[in-house]
Amino acid sequence: EAQVTQNPRYLITVTGKKLTVTCSQNMNHEYMSWYRQDPGLGLRQIYYSMNVEVTDKGDVPEGYKVSRKEKRNFPLILESPSPNQTSLYFCASSPRAGLRNEQFFGPGTRLTVL
């Protein structure tokens, strides 16, 4: 089944403890992206990747890192999480970054930072 998977789905952690949220897609998509979703604010882009080894900042990149060593994987790294990073995170992918390409979203990761 073509899909975007994220792990973990739920995570509770404490301030300052490094964590990684994994994202994997099996559709051979070139473009991948991370978003956070907060009540009343909608989805905001954190980082995106046009292809392997090519990443760029989105609208809210502070406090996050990403890497794209393989086409299928795009992990999101929080080196020192803080409570304001408590949010619902979505990974998405699309065939390319073209104008009409639909983004396929993962199921989401709900992160709580205490």
Add this chain to the structure above:
Amino acid sequence: KNQVEQSPQSLIILEGKNCTLQCNYTVSPFSNLRWYKQDTGRGPVSLTIMTFSENTKSNGRYTATLDADTKQSSLHITASQLSDSASYICVVRNDYKLSFGAGTTVTVRA
């Protein structure tokens, strides 16, 4: 600043009734507008995409309209079902960037 505003923030309708959601945007230059449905606990799924030259597009009981002159779009749900309970997100694209609305939460009651 590119913005997408959706209204209402939430609404409750009875099963079988129709409803219309609104999306106003200031994104420029405009490339396309997409409506997504997001079920609780799931990622968004695309319903329709509309470009500048398209003013109506349907996907089953969902019909989207676009007025590129006034920069407004609407999503009409016909004969609502319990499974239509979800958030509906309007996403507008310019040449290189997506702008997301905050979404409208629809609750369909039996």
